[in-house]
Amino acid sequence: MSTQASKLEALMDAQQRPAGATRVVAITSGKGGVGKSTLSANIAYVLARKGFKVGIMDADIGLANLDVMFNVRAEKNILHVLKAEATFEEIILPLEENLWLIPGESGDEILKFSDATIVSRFIDEAQMLENLDFLIIDTGAGIGDTIQMFLKAADDVVVVTIPDPAAITDAYAMVKVVSRIKNDILMIINQVKSAKEGLKIFDTIKKVALGNIGDHLELKLLGSVRSDPYVARSVKQRVLVCKELSNIAPAGDIEAIAKALGDKKEHKMLEGQKESGIGIFFKKLLGQF
Numbered sequence: 001m002s003t004q005a006s007k008l009e010a011l012m013d014a015q016q017r018p019a020g021a022t023r024v025v026a027i028t029s030g031k032g033g034v035g036k037s038t039l040s041a042n043i044a045y046v047l048a049r050k051g052f053k054v055g056i057m058d059a060d061i062g063l064a065n066l067d068v069m070f071n072v073r074a075e076k077n078i079l080h081v082l083k084a085e086a087t088f089e090e091i092i093l094p095l096e097e098n099l100w101l102i103p104g105e106s107g108d109e110i111l112k113f114s115d116a117t118i119v120s121r122f123i124d125e126a127q128m129l130e131n132l133d134f135l136i137i138d139t140g141a142g143i144g145d146t147i148q149m150f151l152k153a154a155d156d157v158v159v160v161t162i163p164d165p166a167a168i169t170d171a172y173a174m175v176k177v178v179s180r181i182k183n184d185i186l187m188i189i190n191q192v193k194s195a196k197e198g199l200k201i202f203d204t205i206k207k208v209a210l211g212n213i214g215d216h217l218e219l220k221l222l223g224s225v226r227s228d229p230y231v232a233r234s235v236k237q238r239v240l241v242c243k244e245l246s247n248i249a250p251a252g253d254i255e256a257i258a259k260a261l262g263d264k265k266e267h268k269m270l271e272g273q274k275e276s277g278i279g280i281f282f283k284k285l286l287g288q289f
């Protein structure tokens with residue numbers, strides 16, 4: 001059996017879980033270039049290393065695509081599955097133990113497919129993904145309609161920003177838009193000098209948000225990630241910071257963020273709360289729910 005096939009079996013043969021066990025986490029930002037893809041890839045890697053089954057999907061076809069970041073070549077993507085030109089089994093790329101890349105497309109292209117028959121066949125196809133514990137989605141930046149569809153369909157929305165004033169303004173605008181569709185929003189402040197700086201920036205955003213948006217909003221800091229030139233170098237060299245440079249400060253910060261996400265999922269399970277799961281996620285995304 002080929003390695004690709006055996007690694008996919010590891011996903012499909014996972015104890016048949018009830019539908020709805022997958023937590024879908026959308027990682028987004030108001031402004032581009034703040035580290036969304038870097039954080040998505042590393043958080044997914046750490047969760048997988050902790051033993052969760054993790055899928056990572058790119059809905060942001062920018063410069064640093066996830067396939068480039070993971071140094072794999074995606075021949076076909078989710079659009080081919082929507083067009084019935086490929087199956088999920090054919091497009092999914094095993095990356096590491098417990099970690100699979102689901103090559104995406106620009107969100108606009110994906111959302112063109114809302115026909116009920118197509119969606120229903122696609123959801124059947126997506127069945128094998130129900131065995132994932134997490135689906136991490138790297139969305140595009142900005143408050144466009146397509147990105148909002150992804151955020152609405154996800155269980156968790158994480159807004160990433162950096163200390164730059166323009167990025168903070170855009171992150172706030174993003175939080176305001178997301179607050180119309182979600183009461184809970186998580187934030188990561190990336191490229192900070194210290195955790196203290198991250199907390200200060202978050203407090204400023206939170207104060208303005210609570211004053212202008214209202215108390216229904218639960219805005220929480222998922223964590224801050226310190227800046228380190230090795231992170232940018234690692235992206236160029238196509239290595240994951242949390243795998244190859246685990247002793248640098250940002251790697252530790254990302255570990256803490258992944259742990260918080262893992263703990264959150266386990267708490268929800270203990271409380272008996274179901275995630276929405278892959279089927280419902282795609283139905284919501286494609287306008288069928």
Ligand SMILES: Nc1ncnc2c1ncn2[C@@H]1O[C@H](COP(=O)(O)OP(=O)(O)OP(=O)(O)O)[C@@H](O)[C@H]1O
Pocket residue numbers: 029031032033034035036037038039060062063064141190191192225226227228229230231232233235250
């Ligand atoms: N903590 C950090 N310290 C230093 N550099 C970082 C850090 N996080 C990200 N970077 C660098 O910032 C740049 C932008 O990161 P990335 O491509 O992940 O951003 P993005 O938000 O996904 O961008 P886009 O909107 O273009 O998709 C990259 O060169 C990356 O290596």
